[in-house]
Amino acid sequence: MAEDVRREIRAxxxxxxxxxxxxxxxxxxxxxxxxxxxxxxxxxxDFATTVAMLLAKRLGRPPRQVAEVIAxxxxxxxxxxxxxxxxxxxxxxxINFFLSRAWLEETxxxxxxxxxxxxxxxxxxxxxxxxxxxxxxxxxxxxxxNARAAAVGAALANVLEAVGYDVSTEYYINDAGNQVAVLxxxxxxxxxQLQGENVEFPERCYQGLYIMDIxxxxxxxxxxxxKTMAPAERARFFREFALSRMLxxxxxxxxxxxxxxxxxxxxxxxxxxxxxxxxxxxxxxxxMVYEKDGATWLCSTKFGDDKxxxxxxxxxxxxxxxxxxxxxxxxxxxxxxxxIDIWGxxxxxxxxxxxxxxQALGYxxxxxxxxxxxxxxxxxxxxxxKMSKRAGEFVTMDELxxxxxxxxxRYFMLMRNIESHLxxxxxxxxRQSQENPVYYVQYAHARICSIFRQAEENGVKFEGAASADLxxxxxxxxxxxxxxxxxxxxxxxxxxxxRAPNRLAKYALDLAGLFxxxxxSCRVMSDDAGLTSARLALSGAVGIVxxxxxxxxxxxxxxxx
RNA sequence: GCGCCUGUAGCUCAGGGGAUAGAGCAACUGCCUUCUAAGCAGUGGGCCGCAGGUUCGAUUCCUGCCAGGCGCGCCA
Numbered sequence: 001m002a003e004d005v006r007r008e009i010r011a012x013x014x015x016x017x018x019x020x021x022x023x024x025x026x027x028x029x030x031x032x033x034x035x036x037x038x039x040x041x042x043x044x045x046d047f048a049t050t051v052a053m054l055l056a057k058r059l060g061r062p063p064r065q066v067a068e069v070i071a072x073x074x075x076x077x078x079x080x081x082x083x084x085x086x087x088x089x090x091x092x093x094x095i096n097f098f099l100s101r102a103w104l105e106e107t108x109x110x111x112x113x114x115x116x117x118x119x120x121x122x123x124x125x126x127x128x129x130x131x132x133x134x135x136x137x138x139x140x141x142x143x144x145x146n147a148r149a150a151a152v153g154a155a156l157a158n159v160l161e162a163v164g165y166d167v168s169t170e171y172y173i174n175d176a177g178n179q180v181a182v183l184x185x186x187x188x189x190x191x192x193q194l195q196g197e198n199v200e201f202p203e204r205c206y207q208g209l210y211i212m213d214i215x216x217x218x219x220x221x222x223x224x225x226x227k228t229m230a231p232a233e234r235a236r237f238f239r240e241f242a243l244s245r246m247l248x249x250x251x252x253x254x255x256x257x258x259x260x261x262x263x264x265x266x267x268x269x270x271x272x273x274x275x276x277x278x279x280x281x282x283x284x285x286x287x288m289v290y291e292k293d294g295a296t297w298l299c300s301t302k303f304g305d306d307k308x309x310x311x312x313x314x315x316x317x318x319x320x321x322x323x324x325x326x327x328x329x330x331x332x333x334x335x336x337x338x339x340i341d342i343w344g345x346x347x348x349x350x351x352x353x354x355x356x357x358x359q360a361l362g363y364x365x366x367x368x369x370x371x372x373x374x375x376x377x378x379x380x381x382x383x384x385x386k387m388s389k390r391a392g393e394f395v396t397m398d399e400l401x402x403x404x405x406x407x408x409x410r411y412f413m414l415m416r417n418i419e420s421h422l423x424x425x426x427x428x429x430x431r432q433s434q435e436n437p438v439y440y441v442q443y444a445h446a447r448i449c450s451i452f453r454q455a456e457e458n459g460v461k462f463e464g465a466a467s468a469d470l471x472x473x474x475x476x477x478x479x480x481x482x483x484x485x486x487x488x489x490x491x492x493x494x495x496x497x498x499r500a501p502n503r504l505a506k507y508a509l510d511l512a513g514l515f516x517x518x519x520x521s522c523r524v525m526s527d528d529a530g531l532t533s534a535r536l537a538l539s540g541a542v543g544i545v546x547x548x549x550x551x552x553x554x555x556x557x558x559x560x561x
Numbered sequence: 562g563c564g565c566c567u568g569u570a571g572c573u574c575a576g577g578g579g580a581u582a583g584a585g586c587a588a589c590u591g592c593c594u595u596c597u598a599a600g601c602a603g604u605g606g607g608c609c610g611c612a613g614g615u616u617c618g619a620u621u622c623c624u625g626c627c628a629g630g631c632g633c634g635c636c637a
């Protein structure tokens with residue numbers, strides 16, 4: 001709906017310029033060059049254009065004067081338009097448009113007609129996007145930092161999908177590195193301690209209690225067998241046992257948090273496929289590597305890096321970077337147009353080398369986009385909880401879900417923009433759980449459902465928005481709500497384009513606020529059947545938009561609270 | 562030293578080349594015989610870190626400085 005209106009305004013403005021005295025100087029002015037935005041405040045009308053300010057320089061005339069000329073030219077055409085009723089010049093040279101309320105009524109009908117599809121669009125044009133996130137090492141339980149990545153990644157996937165991208169989500173299982181060996185060793189040592197052996201538990205091993213739990217499970221399930229195993233065989237057993245238990249536990253935590261992935265990609269399988277050798281072969285062929293000090297170096301400085309990077313160490317082992325390049329080559333070969341990775345800020349130094357790697361292989365650098373998601377600190381008892389996997393000290397994803405609840409936890413993670421540090425005070429989140437913003441939004445949805453339940457019980461027939469006489473909506477707050485709803489599809493597009501799910505979290509809060517305000521000042525159900533069905537149509541539309549918006553954020557929209 | 566992120570109300574943070582800079586929490590005052598008070602209405606509270614620059618216009622963009630966080634391996 002808003003798009004139809006904008007189209008009309010753009011065309012009218014372009015015509016007005018063409019038929020004014022400015023035409024000679026401005027030349028051909030394309031419709032799409034006219035910026036049309038929602039008016040900041042309703043006293044400025046429904047929409048505004050800043051075109052006069054933009055043209056002022058080219059014309060060498062004050063913006064305000066340019067605006068007056070365009071507005072004068074517009075005024076003669078206003079009568080012929082479908083929506084524009086009044087035009088005025090304000091401020092530094094804004095041209096404000098006051099529209100017929102028909103556009104708001106049509107918006108409400110459009111929401112009902114589209115239902116779950118309202119807010120969806122096709123700006124992504126089916127472009128294939130791969131989104132990789134969380135990808136935690138399988139050496140400990142999912143923690144709150146992973147939770148932020150999970151919430152953000154899932155919401156981003158949803159919002160990209162909503163605007164027409166073909167999205168595939170992926171979790172990279174780091175099951176090939178040295179840390180898996182250490183994990184196995186840690187469990188094995190705990191097992192031996194449980195058997196009464198007096199062995200030392202080194203600092204480099206994982207100290208967390210969960211290691212002990214896995215050791216106990218191993219003893220319970222395979223106790224006898226383990227005693228007779230050869231050392232090498234037993235080490236291998238513990239590595240595999242610990243790895244599979246950790247992965248199971250991580251998947252279970254993610255599932256409880258409501259986050260799933262289309263693809264679980266194993267690093268080990270990548271290694272076994274010979275992808276690393278293949279990458280080196282191609283890079284050699286392309287002259288992108290050289291030997292020095294017994295190591296093989298990538299010429300990453302050719303692609304903007306400040307130094308070249310080692311791909312194969314002098315001991316013959318591949319570096320982390322070599323693996324990352326091989327993995328990204330694999331992604332690109334799967335046919336994605338865009339690869340988006342969500343990494344922690346501690347990996348920002350890897351962005352340029354990794355991109356250099358794929359460029360050295362011959363892929364365009366723009367096909368990799370890395371989002372650096374800032375960490376989250378947990379405050380407990382006013383103190384920052386030190387989080388260290390090795391020390392086994394951290395707040396887990398499971399604890400967060402248990403204590404704060406899934407919806408609240410996810411909403412909190414999404415409220416801030418991704419590059420902001422976030423202090424999450426556990427006590428505060430628990431204590432304020434009644435006043436959490438997420439409840440505020442969900443409560444609005446539950447209230448709407450309650451109204452419809454009530455209507456049914458009272459035998460009030462709601463025939464749908466199409467047949468309701470929406471001109472009965474005369475209160476200011478009712479029209480404010482309609483305007484807010486009209487802006488929703490735009491909000492989704494911006495949220496996707498800026499990779500900023502927090503915008504939708506804010507939008508949901510604002511819309512819920514408008515609805516609560518409406519609810520307190522206007523009765524939906526009354527003796528006036530016409531007014532009742534108009535207000536039911538409005539309330540129903542709010543319900544649909546809240547549902548769609550919460551759906552993208554990965555938060556439930558309860559019918560009762 | 563170099564790089565990335567941050568600096569907006571007492572607190573936690575939104576916003577963003579434009580028209581009077583917002584929300585929640587905290588404080589205070591009112592509102593439940595009526596569709597859920599997990600709600601609403603109202604009050605107070607701001608050199609948008611500092612200094613320059615670009616611009617018709619900067620809190621927003623650029624540069625420098627100050628402050629905080631993080632990172633800078635032939636570790637992963």
